[in-house]
Amino acid sequence: MANNTTNQEKKLFDHEVVQEIEAQKKRWQENTLKGKDGEGQYYSDSGIPINLLYTPDDIKDVDYLKDIGFSGEAPYVRGVYPNMYRGRLFTVRQIAGFGTPEDTNERFKFLLKNGATGTSVVLDLPTIRGYDSDDPEAEGHVGAAGVAIDSIEDIEALYDGIPIEEVSSNIVTHLPSTTVVVMAMFAAHAEKKGIPLEKLSGTNQNDFLMETAIGSSLEVLPPKASFRLQCDAIEYASKNMPRWNPVSYNGYNLREAGTTAVQEVACAIANAIGTSEELIRRGNKIDDFAKRLSFFWNLFNDFFEEIAKCRASRLVWHEVMKDRFNAQHPKSHLMRFHVQTAGITLTKVEPLNNIARSAIQGLAAVLGGAQSLHVDSYDEAYSAPTEESALISIRTQQIIQAETNVVNTVDPLAGSYFVEKLTQDMAQRIRDYIAEIESKGGLVAAVESGWLHREISDFAYQMQKDIEDGKHKIVGLNYFPTEQSQTKVEVFRYPETAESRQKEKLEKLRKKRDKEKVERALAVLRQKCHEDVNLMPYIKEAVLEYATLGEIEEVFREEFGLWQFPLA
Amino acid sequence: MEDLIGSFEKKDNVSLGKMLKEVENQTPLSLEILKLSSFRKGKAHIIGVTGPPGSGKSTLVGKMCKKLATMDLRIGVVCVDPTSPFTKGALLGDRIRMQELAKLPNVFIKSLATRGNLGGLASSTADIVQVLDAYEMDVILIETVGVGQIEFDVLGVADTVLLVSVPGLGDTLQTLKAGIMEIADIYVINQADRPGADESVKDLNLMVKESGKREWSPPIHKTVATQDSGIDELIHDITAHKKYLERSGLWKEKRQTRNVTRLYSMIESLLAQRVEDHINREESLKAKVQDVMKGERDPYTTSHEIVDRLIAKHNSYQYGG
Amino acid sequence: MQIKVVMAKLGLDIHWRGALVVSRMLRDEGMEVVYLGNQFPEQIVDAAIQEGADVIGLSTLGGNHLTLGPKVVQIAKEKGVDALVIMGGVIPEDDIPLLKEAGISEVFGPETRIESIASFIRSEVNQSIA
Structure with missing residues (x-):
């Protein structure tokens, strides 16, 4: 381990050398640079002041072995694996999900055939929100922005012919209430197929912020209840599904809703801290579950800041695990994350420019050491991606993998005075913001009080003003505004028949299942909601009796009550 | 207005919404509505x-x-x-x-x-x-x-x-x-x-x-x-x-007090409006206001002068026909 | 006259950023904006009735614009509400004529400047008063 060295700090540069550089820098500023340093201040997107030139004196306090180290070793700034992409390339993950499970299953097969190395599915809004396809509230949404899942039969159809014991399955469940049901269905389906749970690899999103702060909705569970379900899923997987990531702390959607890169990472880590405290309270040991916690970042266009964010987030996570939780297992200390490029940076004007934006963001993700990547498609400001645009996204990732050579060496930007300095600055701001959240009573309390919503809303409002004032530049929009009237973009059409097909299946299911058994399983679940126990086994029992997602979530709504979204 | 009141009395929410909108914007129609005895x-x-x-x-x-x-x-x-x-x-x-x-x-x-x-x-x-x-x-x-x-x-x-x-x-x-x-x-x-x-x-x-x-x-x-x-x-x-x-007995008392308070506050704002209108019409008064503005005349004396003048004028109008 | 806007996220759509930012910016444009959060057509129209709204603003990225959008217009008509109905969000170009045909007055994409929404509202509302 890197920290086996002596306690004495070993600075990156000799004190005298730094002094000489500082003196020379002063001279350079006064003689050479004089009057040519541009007007005004420059800042990164999250507000960190940016210098014109960085030199060793900017990182004079950095101790290489302690603060940067080697890949696969503490403090993991350089990456979580020693050989990084030489050992395993980042997973090419493209989200798919529309219509019925049968429709999405076809798209899965198309993507896998073209080189995707895992499946990634997004669910439709009724599923995410806990309503069955035949619920009146679901009208108009079934199979629209994702695939509809009502029962375990839908999971069976979704993964029909997909070797889930070999390719990993990412399921974008968003909310904990959705996660516990869909994860239970996935696990039960694997067991029915004879695949042991230990063999399943994949990720759920499972973030209570998604339910209570990031996404607005009617009929939201209170933050405490949502957080409890989040922890239930994590605890269950840590005990039964050792290769499964039961959570992907969702910095991504937080950032899309409106935060800086610093807030994005800090909130996600604060959530992981809260989870760890809760699971320890339940009698688990930190090393039992910490290695299964994973993260999800959003990379915008501020290239170096985003790379520094990736590096800094690994550093802060390592500190949290080591110093705060005294985790012993090396795997508990390493932060693994998935990256999706920033959907909100994509423009509707001149949509093909989005291919360039996404490629730059994707490259930053790889330079930041991401474990898996989704590159947004250029047409996302119009609709869900077409097959053609989804393919361009895959190709973009393959170009980074195979043509740029950036994957051949680990953390290639390390040692850049600027990148190292920015990494340190980001890390400090992340620590400070975590402290601010904790001063509000922790993340759950910060959500209950509406504090986090105000932070998000204020950021989004300010950003829009900056765009309209031209302070925040967007090519084609306020910087070299487009002269094209409209680009014709072929728009992906959701299968219109999905709703009726899904309803038909549900009707049949409701007729053929054993009603009494369903009701009994739901009654047990209802009772367990009020006990200090993990609900996963009881949910699994219910899905095996063909209880639907909507029925199970109705139990949650009735037992946990509803919460009013503190927005204004 | 009759139509609106008719459907209002039939407890039609749409008409209530429309009426409240008038009242919120203090339109002339809203004053006519609020005068009705069925609205007390x-x-x-x-x-x-x-x-x-x-x-x-x-x-x-x-x-x-x-x-x-x-x-x-x-x-x-x-x-x-x-x-x-x-x-x-x-x-x-x-x-x-x-x-x-x-x-x-x-x-x-x-x-x-x-x-x-x-x-x-x-x-x-x-x-x-x-x-x-x-x-x-x-x-x-x-x-x-x-x-x-x-x-x-x-x-x-x-x-x-x-x-x-x-x-x-x-x-x-x-x-x-x-x-x-x-x-x-x-x-x-x-x-x-x-x-x-x-x-x-x-x-x-x-x-x-x-x-x-x-x-x-x-x-x-x-x-x-x-x-x-x-x-x-x-x-x-x-x-x-x-x-x-x-x-x-407070239930009744509160309502009565409220009625009187509302009356007085309406009188107040009405008076204020009338006084302002009057000042704007009468050059000599306007000049006095200008003097106060410049700090050449004190507001205490002037306010008395203006009000006295208005009341005197009003009385002479009353008695003189 | 003060213009009153009732702003809602349509149905189950979960993205609140756009609707809230537009609400705050229409406030900056001098309008009174009642933010409803997520609601379904029937309840959106009820809120517009109760609030005496001049404008109903619908926001969606959830792909439900063609089903739920026209429904708002239809229910408003049935109940005798004459508010202007406008829509914003990620909406395919080809669907805009369909929405307009169904009585949605205007559809604003993700990159619309707030001024153009505000001036559209002002001119339409003032016209209907005159």
């Missing part, structure tokens, strides 16, 4: 809810409403939010905390912006309440702006006033203390699952006692509005307060 009922129980920002007033009002709705009552809700002094716009965000009321047919919510009024309500609030009362609402809940200071306007409109606070807002309570005893009939410590709730109750108890013995001793309630906890008890005391008002 005075039957509804008017409950004012006030308190500092972040105390969860809207959520509490929402939960009270939900409970009242199950008691087969017709409920009007008036929520007031501040108008931006710079842009004249307003973001009215109380309604989102009352989403679960959206499907209740016997609840009608009206959001108002203060439009420059400073006392915690919009200046049209009394008129809005009058229309809701004419629509035969059983209960009208008014939620004040809640920007920190005491909002006294609600005293002039409501029969029962609730002051909502939360644990940890002790300092706020202290600063409110000066006027707090006169304002509330019922105190609510909301978000009472937070630490410090019992201390807040104790502090309030002390303050209530210090204010001396009164016929109605304001009860203090702990609620957790987000979890529906304490709402039933609160409703119970609100009902008790109504009974007390009726028994003691």
Whole structure:
């Protein structure tokens, strides 16, 4: 381990050398640079002041072995694996999900055939929100922005012919209430197929912020209840599904809703801290579950800041695990994350420019050491991606993998005075913001009080003003505004028949299942909601009796009550 | 107008909405409506809810409403939010905390912006309440702006006033203390699952006692509005307060006082308007105002001169024909 | 006259950023904006009735614009509400004529400047008063 060295700090540069550089820098500023340093201040997107030139004196306090180290070793700034992409390339993950499970299953097969190395599915809004396809509230949404899942039969159809014991399955469940049901269905389906749970690899999103702060909705569970379900899923997987990531702390959607890169990472880590405290309270040991916690970042266009964010987030996570939780297992200390490029940076004007934006963001993700990547498609400001645009996204990732050579060496930007300095600055701001959240009573309390919503809303409002004032530049929009009237973009059409097909299946299911058994399983679940126990086994029992997602979530709504979204 | 009143009397919500819109914008039509005798009922129980920002007033009002709705009552809700002094716009965000009321047919919510009024309500609030009362609402809940200071306007409109606070807002309570005893009939410590709730109750108890013995001793309630906890008890005391008002004769007295107060405030604003019009018409008076503006003449003498002049002129007009 | 806008997220759509930012910016443009959060057509129209709204603003990225958008217009008509109905969000170009045909007055994409929404509202509302 890197920290086996002596306690004495070993600075990156000799004190005298730094002094000489500082003196020379002063001279350079006064003689050479004089009057040519541009007007005004420059800042990164999250507000960190940016210098014109960085030199060793900017990182004079950095101790290489302690603060940067080697890949696969503490403090993991350089990456979580020693050989990084030489050992395993980042997973090419493209989200798919529309219509019925049968429709999405076809798209899965198309993507896998073209080189995707895992499946990634997004669910439709009724599923995410806990309503069955035949619920009146679901009208108009079934199979629209994702695939509809009502029962375990839908999971069976979704993964029909997909070797889930070999390719990993990412399921974008968003909310904990959705996660516990869909994860239970996935696990039960694997067991029915004879695949042991230990063999399943994949990720759920499972973030209570998604339910209570990031996404607005009617009929939201209170933050405490949502957080409890989040922890239930994590605890269950840590005990039964050792290769499964039961959570992907969702910095991504937080950032899309409106935060800086610093807030994005800090909130996600604060959530992981809260989870760890809760699971320890339940009698688990930190090393039992910490290695299964994973993260999800959003990379915008501020290239170096985003790379520094990736590096800094690994550093802060390592500190949290080591110093705060005294985790012993090396795997508990390493932060693994998935990256999706920033959907909100994509423009509707001149949509093909989005291919360039996404490629730059994707490259930053790889330079930041991401474990898996989704590159947004250029047409996302119009609709869900077409097959053609989804393919361009895959190709973009393959170009980074195979043509740029950036994957051949680990953390290639390390040692850049600027990148190292920015990494340190980001890390400090992340620590400070975590402290601010904790001063509000922790993340759950910060959500209950509406504090986090105000932070998000204020950021989004300010950003829009900056765009309209031209302070925040967007090519084609306020910087070299487009002269094209409209680009014709072929728009992906959701299968219109999905709703009726899904309803038909549900009707049949409701007729053929054993009603009494369903009701009994739901009654047990209802009772367990009020006990200090993990609900996963009881949910699994219910899905095996063909209880639907909507029925199970109705139990949650009735037992946990509803919460009013503190927005204004 | 006849059509509108006709459908209003048939309890058509669309016409109520249209009428309130007229009243909110103080249109000439709205004045005609408010003059009608059928618009002087005075039957509804008017409950004012006030308190500092972040105390969860809207959520509490929402939960009270939900409970009242199950008691087969017709409920009007008036929520007031501040108008931006710079842009004249307003973001009215109380309604989102009352989403679960959206499907209740016997609840009608009206959001108002203060439009420059400073006392915690919009200046049209009394008129809005009058229309809701004419629509035969059983209960009208008014939620004040809640920007920190005491909002006294609600005293002039409501029969029962609730002051909502939360644990940890002790300092706020202290600063409110000066006027707090006169304002509330019922105190609510909301978000009472937070630490410090019992201390807040104790502090309030002390303050209530210090204010001396009164016929109605304001009860203090702990609620957790987000979890529906304490709402039933609160409703119970609100009902008790109504009974007390009726028994003691205050119910009638408050209404009579309110009528006179409204009359006087209308006279005031009417007079102010007339005086201003008059000054603008009469050159010699205009010149005097100019002199005050420049600091060449003192406002004390001048104000007397102007008013005396107007009254004298008015008298000569009266007697001289 | 003060213009009153009722702003809602349509149905189950979860993205609140756009709707809230537009609400705050229309406030800056001098309008009174009642923010409803998520609601379904029936409840959106009820809120517009109660609030005396001049404008109903619908926001969606959820792909439900063609089903739920026209429904708002239809219910408003049935109940005799004459508010202007406008829509914003991620909406395919080809669907805009269909929405307009169904009575949605205007559809605003993700990159619309707030001024153009505000001036559209002002001119339409003033016209209907005159």
